Amino acid sequence: IQIKKQKFMSNRYAHSYRGFDYLNLDEQLTTEQKLIRDSVRSWVNTSVIPIIEDCAQNSEFPRHLVKELGEIGALGPHIPTEYGGGGLDAITYGLIMQELERGDSGIRSCASVQSSLVMYPIWKYGSEEQKHKFLPKLAKGEFLGSFGLTEPNHGSDPSSMETRLIKHGDKYLLNGSKMWITNSPLCDIAVVWAKNEEGHVVGCIVEREMKGFSTPEIKGKWSLRASITGELLFEDVEIPAENILPLAKGLKAPLSCLSSARFGIACGAVGAAMDCLHHAVEYSKERKQFGKPLAGFQLTQKKLAELLTEISKAQLLSLQLGKLNIEGKITPAQISMGKRNNVEMALNTARECRQICGAMGITGDFPFMRHAMNLESVITYEGTHEVHLLITGMDLTGENAFG
Ligand code: FAD
Numbered sequence: 001i002q003i004k005k006q007k008f009m010s011n012r013y014a015h016s017y018r019g020f021d022y023l024n025l026d027e028q029l030t031t032e033q034k035l036i037r038d039s040v041r042s043w044v045n046t047s048v049i050p051i052i053e054d055c056a057q058n059s060e061f062p063r064h065l066v067k068e069l070g071e072i073g074a075l076g077p078h079i080p081t082e083y084g085g086g087g088l089d090a091i092t093y094g095l096i097m098q099e100l101e102r103g104d105s106g107i108r109s110c111a112s113v114q115s116s117l118v119m120y121p122i123w124k125y126g127s128e129e130q131k132h133k134f135l136p137k138l139a140k141g142e143f144l145g146s147f148g149l150t151e152p153n154h155g156s157d158p159s160s161m162e163t164r165l166i167k168h169g170d171k172y173l174l175n176g177s178k179m180w181i182t183n184s185p186l187c188d189i190a191v192v193w194a195k196n197e198e199g200h201v202v203g204c205i206v207e208r209e210m211k212g213f214s215t216p217e218i219k220g221k222w223s224l225r226a227s228i229t230g231e232l233l234f235e236d237v238e239i240p241a242e243n244i245l246p247l248a249k250g251l252k253a254p255l256s257c258l259s260s261a262r263f264g265i266a267c268g269a270v271g272a273a274m275d276c277l278h279h280a281v282e283y284s285k286e287r288k289q290f291g292k293p294l295a296g297f298q299l300t301q302k303k304l305a306e307l308l309t310e311i312s313k314a315q316l317l318s319l320q321l322g323k324l325n326i327e328g329k330i331t332p333a334q335i336s337m338g339k340r341n342n343v344e345m346a347l348n349t350a351r352e353c354r355q356i357c358g359a360m361g362i363t364g365d366f367p368f369m370r371h372a373m374n375l376e377s378v379i380t381y382e383g384t385h386e387v388h389l390l391i392t393g394m395d396l397t398g399e400n401a402f403g
Contacts, residue, residue: 012365013282014049017041017102019274022312025319028278033092036073040099043072048103051363052226056104059221061228063144063186066105066114070141074100074111074118078260083123084136090325094267094318101268102275105374106227107195108268112139113182116261118145121191121203124247130205134189146187146215148178148206148232149254155180156387157402158193159251165194165202165239172244174204174212180381182200184230185217185262191245192232193254203248204239223377225370259332262382263325266338267318267377269346272371273311276346280304280353280364287357303356307349314342333395341394347375 019041040320047068055062069075075315078093086092093115101108117304119138122130137143154160163176174194184190189205190213196342206213212235245253284294290330294300321338325332350372355359363370390401 013279014045017045017275017278017284017393019102020308020311021315022308023316025315028319029091029095033089033095033386036088036092037095037099039104040072040074040096043068044099044103044107048100051365052104052107053370055226056106056370057225057364059219059225060111061106061186061226062220065112066144067141069107069114070112070139072282075114075141076123076135076139078117079115079123079135079139084139085119085123086139090263091319091321091322094265094322097166097264097268098271098274098318100271102271104226104370105268105272105378106224108264108271109143109182109227109378110223110241112261112268113147114141114145117147117265118189118191121147121245121248121253121257121300122205123380125203126205127242127243127246127254129242130245134205136366137188143188144179144183144186144201146183146190146232147254147257148181148184148190148192149258150178150180152177152179155164155379156384157202158254159191161195161201162196163192163234165192165204165244167197168238170241172204172239172241174234174239176234178232179230180218181215181230182227184215184232184379185228187240189216190215190232193256200249201251201253203245203253205243205245206232206237206239207232207243210237210239221377223373225373232237253284255332258382259335262339263321263330264336266314266342268377269339269342270318271351273307273314273342273346274376275367276350276353276371277304277307277311279368280307280356281331283357283360283366287360300356303352310345310349314345317341331395333391336383336391337389339382340385340392342381343375343379344385347372347379350375353382 001218073086077086078089082088119371165174188208196202214233217230287294355370357400
């Protein structure tokens with residue numbers, strides 16, 4: 001896709017962006033973690049910020065960035081180096097997602113899906129041959145992947161999925177459809193979840209050229225407009241036995257991928273919130289009404305102070321989740337809490353910052369509306385806000401309130 005001449009300034013204060021570290025959390029990061037975060041930040045400044053508002057306004061996915069994401073190590077940072085991944089820890093993975101989402105949730109979504117929903121299941125549940133065949137290409141951005149769990153009739157309740165993978169001689173036949181799939185129209189491979197003859201959830205790798213496989217785009221989104229979304233349709237797609245994920249048994253396999261991705265979202269959302277707060281602080285210092293800067297009004301300061309407080313709490317949550325992740329002690333319910341809290345926080349931050357900047361806040365010269373609209377998807381995908389409340393509720397009470 002050719003990016004047309006840039007119309008919007010987008011992120012007009014991007015040059016002075018330094019993030020926020022009110023609680024000195026940087027002191028808890030290693031030199032390597034900070035270096036990687038800063039290098040992703042400068043890539044976002046040069047490759048994402050200058051084009052992203054136009055991409056979003058024109059609903060164009062900047063496909064050329066996928067290779068660059070590979071070059072900066074943002075695809076599979078937590079996958080072992082022997083398969084082309086970065087071999088990095090969870091905190092570093094979270095910081096990378098934070099910086100990408102400061103650029104745009106769509107760019108972070110592309111990297112999250114590739115890293116946690118395509119590379120992770122192949123690494124965790126795949127055969128050695130599958131790992132060597134697919135992971136290095138995915139890590140370099142030579143291949144784009146998608147992850148098919150959601151169906152037209154089954155979103156929050158994937159256990160009711162209708163897609164079927166049935167043994168047929170020495171092969172398998174895949175039939176059904178998946179909906180709302182990030183990257184699908186352009187993907188080279190899709191990791192797809194389906195039920196077998198016994199009704200157990202199994203996973204397989206579908207390749208672009210397989211007969212009966214198509215990926216129509218879903219158009220008209222008001223959200224994640226710089227990300228491409230579509231369907232995955234399977235009509236008697238012949239899947240060879242070597243494309244079945246041998247170690248994926250039951251729904252807990254795709255759910256474990258979602259845990260990995262949700263951790264990245266919890267960290268990523270903080271980046272979008274920091275971008276908004278930075279722009280609101282800078283503009284409110286510049287813009288004068290009643291003879292003084294907006295920043296000098298108590299009501300504006302209350303909003304800014306509360307936003308900084310919420311961002312700082314979300315950063316603490318992300319960092320602690322990262323530590324638990326590294327120690328191997330993290331639970332899916334803890335990650336769920338982080339995703340829910342931080343995405344809601346970021347969405348509220350985007351709305352409040354838009355309000356602080358008045359009419360100017362609605363334009364593409366500022367990132368608020370783009371982040372807010374993006375976050376409307378982020379609060380729904382990878383488990384809706386309500387589903388995450390139910391997960392924490394069940395963890396707390398032992399009562400299952402889903403059904
Ligand atoms: P539904 O499940 O129909 O829910 C509708 C509403 O009802 C929600 O508010 C929900 O919280 C509420 N609800 C449902 N059940 C309950 C309950 N028990 N109690 C209380 N409230 C309830 N999926 C993929 O597999 N791969 C992808 O790459 C992917 N990318 C996406 C990209 C975008 C831009 C979007 C928007 C979605 C994407 N999804 C993807 C799908 C996403 O994960 C689903 O949209 C999500 O799981 C919710 O499903 P649903 O939209 O069908 O909503």
